[in-house]
Amino acid sequence: xxxxxxxxxxxxxxxxxxxxxxxxxxxxxxxxxxxxxxxxxxxxxxxxxxxxxxxxxxxxxxxxxxxxxxxxxxxxxxxxxxxxxxxxxxxxxxxxxxxxxxxxxxxxxxxxx
Amino acid sequence: xxxxxxxxxxxxxxxxxxxxxxxxxxxxxxxxxxxxxxxxxxxxxxxxxxxxxxxxxxxxxxxxxxxxxxxxxxxxxxxxxxxxxxxxxxxxxxxxxxxxxxxxxxxxxx
Numbered sequence: 001x002x003x004x005x006x007x008x009x010x011x012x013x014x015x016x017x018x019x020x021x022x023x024x025x026x027x028x029x030x031x032x033x034x035x036x037x038x039x040x041x042x043x044x045x046x047x048x049x050x051x052x053x054x055x056x057x058x059x060x061x062x063x064x065x066x067x068x069x070x071x072x073x074x075x076x077x078x079x080x081x082x083x084x085x086x087x088x089x090x091x092x093x094x095x096x097x098x099x100x101x102x103x104x105x106x107x108x109x110x111x112x113x
Numbered sequence: 114x115x116x117x118x119x120x121x122x123x124x125x126x127x128x129x130x131x132x133x134x135x136x137x138x139x140x141x142x143x144x145x146x147x148x149x150x151x152x153x154x155x156x157x158x159x160x161x162x163x164x165x166x167x168x169x170x171x172x173x174x175x176x177x178x179x180x181x182x183x184x185x186x187x188x189x190x191x192x193x194x195x196x197x198x199x200x201x202x203x204x205x206x207x208x209x210x211x212x213x214x215x216x217x218x219x220x221x222x223x
Contacts, residue, residue, distance in 0.1 A: 004156070033210075033211075035211075035213075042213050042214060042215055043157070043200075043213035044213075045210050045211065045212065048210065056210060059210075091156045091157075092156075093156065093157075093211075101147075101159040101162065102159065102211060103159070104155075104156025104157050104158065105156050106154065106155050106156055107154070107155070107156050
């Protein structure tokens with residue numbers, strides 16, 4: 001069974017540019033989450049989808065971040081325009097139903113220069 | 114969401130048993146204790162989960178005393194490949210927002 005897959009694994013962009021991160025959850029997992037860790041800080045929750053609906057987006061830092069999950073399958077996280085402080089590792093995770101075991105992807109390392 | 118406190122780092126040697134203790138004084142009745150493991154350049158990986166007493170799986174054991182204010186993750190006979198960061202989380206199953214702390218960086222030496 002394929003795990004959670006994230007694309008790209010690394011991205012280097014200039015300040016002001018746009019970047020779109022993609023996450024393919026495990027097939028059949030209704031719950032999809034985005035987390036991120038910025039340099040030297042803890043892993044922080046960004047948002048949670050249940051199928052295509054945003055269940056909780058309390059962790060989204062500002063309106064430069066837009067997450068979508070059309071059709072309840074894969075999800076994208078767009079940062080527009082990117083700022084230097086957006087650099088970090090963005091993790092996607094998925095889980096089936098009401099369980100605590102979340103399956104994480106390998107992360108996308110975003111560097112804004 | 115209950116805050117957890119755990120040691121920043123621990124050192125061990127191959128073949129030893131490692132016990133990592135986590136404090137969660139304000140744990141709620143509905144919270145479960147969950148441990149995740151993270152290797153460099155990878156996402157966190159679920160290890161074990163428990164509510165109270167003892168839980169054991171093929172990877173680790175989790176001990177939670179009756180007052181549930183702390184818990185201990187036990188890794189039997191660690192190997193070099195167990196070098197990783199271990200996160201203790203107190204999470205409500207129905208809420209599903211994982212709150213990661215700083216974790217414990219375990220270094221296993223030959």
